[in-house]
Amino acid sequence: MSAVVESRASKRAKSVALWIATFALMLVMCLPGLWVMLSGFRPNREILAKPPVWLPEALTLDNFGKIFGWGAEQIAIPVPAYFTNSLIIALTSTLIALAIGMAGGYAFARFRFRFKGGLFLGLMLFRAVPGVALSLPVFMLWSKLGLIDTKAGLIIVYVSLNVPFTIWLIDGFFRQIPLSLSEAAQVDGCTRWQAFWKIEFPLARSGIASAGVFAFLTSWNEFALASQLTRSTDSKTLPVGLLDFTAQFTIDWAGMCAMAVIIIVPALILTFVVQKHLIAGLTFGGVKG
Amino acid sequence: MIRALTTKRPEMTPFLLLTPALITMLFVVALPLVFSLWTSLTPYQLTKPQTIYSFVGLRNYTRLLTDPGFWIPFGRTVLFLTIALNLEFAFGLGIALLINKITWGQRGLRTIMMFPMMFSPILVGFQFKFIFNDNIGILNNALQSLGLTDQAIPWLVDAKLAMFSLLFAEIWMSTSVFAILLLAGLFAMPRDPLEAAKVDGCNAFQTFRHITLPFLMPFAYIAMTIRSLDVARAYDIVKVMTGGGPAGRTELLWTMIARTGYENAKMGQANAMAYISTVLSILFTWYFYRKLIAARRFMGGVQ
Amino acid sequence: MAAITLEKVVKKYGALGVVHGIDLTIAHEEFVVLVGPSGCGKSTTLRMIAGLEDITGGLVKIGGQVVNDLPPRKRNISMVFQNYALYPHMNVRDNLGFGLKIAGQSPAEISKRVGEAAEILGLTPLLDRTPAELSGGQRQRVAMGRAIVRNPDAFLFDEPLSNLDAKLRGQMRAEIKKLHQKVRTTVVYVTHDQVEAMTLADRIVVMKDGHIEQVGTPMQVFNHPATTFVATFIGSPPMNLLPATISGGAVRLADGTAVPVPDRLTGHVRDGMAVLLGIRPDDISPVGHGLSQDGPGAEVALTVDLAEPLGMESLIYTRLAGQEVQAKLYGPRIVAPGEVLTFRLALDRAHLFDAATGKTVRAL
Ligand SMILES: Nc1ncnc2c1ncn2[C@@H]1O[C@H](COP(=O)(O)OP(=O)(O)OP(=O)(O)O)[C@@H](O)[C@H]1O
Ligand SMILES: [Mg+2]
Numbered sequence: 001m002s003a004v005v006e007s008r009a010s011k012r013a014k015s016v017a018l019w020i021a022t023f024a025l026m027l028v029m030c031l032p033g034l035w036v037m038l039s040g041f042r043p044n045r046e047i048l049a050k051p052p053v054w055l056p057e058a059l060t061l062d063n064f065g066k067i068f069g070w071g072a073e074q075i076a077i078p079v080p081a082y083f084t085n086s087l088i089i090a091l092t093s094t095l096i097a098l099a100i101g102m103a104g105g106y107a108f109a110r111f112r113f114r115f116k117g118g119l120f121l122g123l124m125l126f127r128a129v130p131g132v133a134l135s136l137p138v139f140m141l142w143s144k145l146g147l148i149d150t151k152a153g154l155i156i157v158y159v160s161l162n163v164p165f166t167i168w169l170i171d172g173f174f175r176q177i178p179l180s181l182s183e184a185a186q187v188d189g190c191t192r193w194q195a196f197w198k199i200e201f202p203l204a205r206s207g208i209a210s211a212g213v214f215a216f217l218t219s220w221n222e223f224a225l226a227s228q229l230t231r232s233t234d235s236k237t238l239p240v241g242l243l244d245f246t247a248q249f250t251i252d253w254a255g256m257c258a259m260a261v262i263i264i265v266p267a268l269i270l271t272f273v274v275q276k277h278l279i280a281g282l283t284f285g286g287v288k289g
Numbered sequence: 290m291i292r293a294l295t296t297k298r299p300e301m302t303p304f305l306l307l308t309p310a311l312i313t314m315l316f317v318v319a320l321p322l323v324f325s326l327w328t329s330l331t332p333y334q335l336t337k338p339q340t341i342y343s344f345v346g347l348r349n350y351t352r353l354l355t356d357p358g359f360w361i362p363f364g365r366t367v368l369f370l371t372i373a374l375n376l377e378f379a380f381g382l383g384i385a386l387l388i389n390k391i392t393w394g395q396r397g398l399r400t401i402m403m404f405p406m407m408f409s410p411i412l413v414g415f416q417f418k419f420i421f422n423d424n425i426g427i428l429n430n431a432l433q434s435l436g437l438t439d440q441a442i443p444w445l446v447d448a449k450l451a452m453f454s455l456l457f458a459e460i461w462m463s464t465s466v467f468a469i470l471l472l473a474g475l476f477a478m479p480r481d482p483l484e485a486a487k488v489d490g491c492n493a494f495q496t497f498r499h500i501t502l503p504f505l506m507p508f509a510y511i512a513m514t515i516r517s518l519d520v521a522r523a524y525d526i527v528k529v530m531t532g533g534g535p536a537g538r539t540e541l542l543w544t545m546i547a548r549t550g551y552e553n554a555k556m557g558q559a560n561a562m563a564y565i566s567t568v569l570s571i572l573f574t575w576y577f578y579r580k581l582i583a584a585r586r587f588m589g590g591v592q
Numbered sequence: 593m594a595a596i597t598l599e600k601v602v603k604k605y606g607a608l609g610v611v612h613g614i615d616l617t618i619a620h621e622e623f624v625v626l627v628g629p630s631g632c633g634k635s636t637t638l639r640m641i642a643g644l645e646d647i648t649g650g651l652v653k654i655g656g657q658v659v660n661d662l663p664p665r666k667r668n669i670s671m672v673f674q675n676y677a678l679y680p681h682m683n684v685r686d687n688l689g690f691g692l693k694i695a696g697q698s699p700a701e702i703s704k705r706v707g708e709a710a711e712i713l714g715l716t717p718l719l720d721r722t723p724a725e726l727s728g729g730q731r732q733r734v735a736m737g738r739a740i741v742r743n744p745d746a747f748l749f750d751e752p753l754s755n756l757d758a759k760l761r762g763q764m765r766a767e768i769k770k771l772h773q774k775v776r777t778t779v780v781y782v783t784h785d786q787v788e789a790m791t792l793a794d795r796i797v798v799m800k801d802g803h804i805e806q807v808g809t810p811m812q813v814f815n816h817p818a819t820t821f822v823a824t825f826i827g828s829p830p831m832n833l834l835p836a837t838i839s840g841g842a843v844r845l846a847d848g849t850a851v852p853v854p855d856r857l858t859g860h861v862r863d864g865m866a867v868l869l870g871i872r873p874d875d876i877s878p879v880g881h882g883l884s885q886d887g888p889g890a891e892v893a894l895t896v897d898l899a900e901p902l903g904m905e906s907l908i909y910t911r912l913a914g915q916e917v918q919a920k921l922y923g924p925r926i927v928a929p930g931e932v933l934t935f936r937l938a939l940d941r942a943h944l945f946d947a948a949t950g951k952t953v954r955a956l
Pocket of ligand 1: 605610
């Protein structure tokens with residue numbers, strides 16, 4: 001009797017220890033990111049202080065004020081323009097990639113056709129071309145076409161960057177939906193097109209949304225291509241803009257950290273919103289043949 | 290028109306649906322790759338536009354293949370990826386197994402685990418440049434405050450330490466991918482084989498080795514395939530943290546391509562390097578994709 | 593009037609033919625069941641009628657109109673799928689009303705007809721639930737409700753009961769039968785369960801490898817199987833088939849045992865013909881323990897190999913002319929292996945099949 005109680009107690013202790021260990025590990029994993037984000041709310045002089053200031057005395061929004069030109073001081077880097085560019089480019093390329101990916105994913109999920117496996121693999125392999133490697137010829141071609149330093153130039157590139165993966169994810173989501181649902185709808189009087197929009201699309205909607213988030217993040221975070229294909233405030237994105245700070249005479253660490261916050265917060269929010277579907281999408285697309 | 294086409298020749302429907310995807314891929318990837326191939330066969334320099342028309346055959350490639358200045362970064366890249374991917378897999382597996390054991394607050398932990406995944410690689414690079422900074426970085430500050438060292442450690446300046454720092458950043462960024470997919474695998478794992486193994490007298494390690502691990506392999510291959518699609522993101526990290534320095538000691542294939550092409554304007558040579566790196570990436574992806582397909586077939590028999 | 597006619601209907605997937613020229617006429621309001629082993633092309637045939645599968649060759653007519661090139665929505669049929677195919681994102685009410693809504697019916701009309709269908713099937717209290725909140729039998733009922741609500745010319749069922757447990761299956765079978773009596777419509781019903789086929793059908797269509805083997809009422813198919821395939825497929829346990837030759841007006845089995853040719857077949861056989869003698873286990877019984885004691889019969893002494901008591905009857909495994917046969921013993925008598933009993937073969941219910949073609953020797 002007492003042995004049972006003891007073993008139950010020790011089991012409990014074990015699980016608590018496990019929990020603490022895991023939690024600590026997660027904390028350590030997040031620490032670097034959190035530290036940078038925290039530093040975005042500290043004055044630069046505190047960051048540079050020797051001996052180091054461990055506990056921030058007061059958090060401030062000054063860095064953001066400088067970036068957006070709210071206060072008296074303003075930095076020379078046009079972050080608001082970069083932000084707008086990033087938003088426009090990421091959103092537009094995501095929407096286009098989703099439309100293309102939905103058509104393609106549906107084709108892979110619902111039809112049998114020649115070269116199916118080969119086409120799918122081919123799309124994936126295209127996606128594997130390293131960004132830097134691709135940037136060279138695209139840079140040369142875009143110069144000829146006058147697409148350098150335009151939002152359109154970057155949008156086109158990001159669409160093609162996102163299409164293969166969007167197809168992978170969406171294919172997986174459509175495949176989860178039994179074909180008989182669409183057939184039932186057709187028997188019920190729908191055209192195939194209606195059956196798609198009334199039955200299959202609503203059921204895959206959350207999955208498609210998560211594919212969209214994935215595409216958005218890829219575009220939002222991309223650097224290798226953007227750094228070569230953009231020049232000015234016309235098209236420079238936030239990741240490229242981040243490097244502007246290093247070009248200055250003294251590094252404005254606090255400003256950079258504040259900019260990091262600006263880049264990461266939208267990504268954080270979006271990912272948390274769709275995280276469940278994101279994981280499901282990645283595994284469904286892959287595991288279920 | 291589309292409707293007319295699809296009702297007349299229904300077998301064309303999937304191709305019609307795929308046309309936009311194929312067109313974008315052809316225009317933005319295939320066409321540039323062809324152009325890149327051509328350029329790699331010329332001595333093209335951005336500053337001398339005419340050079341793009343002079344064909345030199347495989348000279349760029351033979352020059353690269355005999356140049357230690359190419360082979361050293363190449364080997365370093367392969368080594369870097371081997372270490373990074375293996376450690377990411379190992380850490381990811383460990384984390385997944387830990388979280389799988391936990392019942393209370395698992396969802397929260399899972400969400401926290403995805404945190405590094407959302408960071409742009411360029412941001413990760415910047416973040417660790419900040420943390421590893423020898424002057425104001427938190428790491429040196431902490432080490433010094435704790436009295437573990439009185440000298441600032443030159444994390445990003447010393448060649449070996451810089452390589453370590455880069456690896457650290459890379460692994461920090463990508464371990465979550467493995468952890469998440471392996472965790473999804475653990476969730477999907479049927480209970481019966483585990484229980485059968487227990488009844489058959491397997492100990493915990495044997496169960497893991499013979500039941501859990503094989504079941505997780507397809508998930509590991511998905512992670513590998515996904516990772517292999519963007520291993521070149523390491524470029525962003527290196528670019529920010531060390532720029533390939535000091536003295537080229539942390540140069541990877543990708544930073545070398547950018548330096549040769551954009552800074553030295555030697556597009557011909559850079560494209561040859563780019564081609565080699567492309568083929569490498571494609572082979573890598575292809576390899577894991579094949580493994581994934583094979584593992585999937587194998588699992589198909591079980592389920 | 594919605595008769596369904598198939599004329600020389602062929603289905604090929606690439607070079608692979610799965611349905612090889614089927615001819616079938618289904619009368620208005622008739623309940624026809626397609627049975628056959630797995631992979632014989634039942635679903636494919638049904639789906640060609642529905643318009644979900646292209647027709648490679650031949651004609652499909654519904655109500656006299658050729659529908660080969662009409663999409664499913666223009667055929668005015670409804671279908672119940674094996675996995676029910678309920679729309680998971682709609683509640684029962686919307687599932688039932690979906691087809692009417694697509695057809696542009698007014699909300700008042702939709703709610704009236706949904707209400708009627710729900711009443712018929714006892715779904716009224718469930719109207720606001722989603723499919724995930726229903727039991728298997730309830731889902732099955734919703735699927736049927738979705739089919740009847742549109743007043744189609746024909747119902748198509750593809751193994752609608754195969755996902756239910758045995759008890760529920762029996763219950764739903766009865767409900768489908770009742771439903772058909774209430775809502776008289778042409779029904780094509782696919783199953784590989786012969787009990788379902790026997791109990792539901794006005795006529796049974798037995799299929800094999802993309803051909804029709806026999807069409808007939810349940811009793812015709814059971815009592816007069818056209819081929820050895822039908823003979824062994826319908827009826828459980830299956831009919832025994834014993835190789836034999838005709839000689840001197842008798843059926844001579846492999847070991848020389850001779851039984852007379854059944855009276856009704858004497859005109860149809862000739863000497864030297866190789867045949868298969870078909871006889872159901874129910875028609876081989878120990879003397880005094882059979883179903884029919886009169887009529888022409890033959891008696892043979894056989895050794896019991898194994899007996900499976902089933903309560904009021906026992907299934908007996910024995911050996912006749914060197915071949916294992918199954919026999920039935922009616923009555924609560926216990927038999928032991930090794931026991932030798934005299935069995936009576938009820939020859940008036942025996943069949944002869946041409947050994948070369950597998951066809952019954954009696955012209956139907
Ligand atoms: N899309 C397809 N491509 C190729 N062959 C197919 C396809 N669909 C079905 N078949 C083949 O057609 C044959 C008939 O299939 P069908 O589904 O009609 O069988 P069934 O009689 O309904 O069997 P079950 O009782 O198992 O449902 C099978 O051999 C099957 O393998
Ligand atoms: Mg079937």
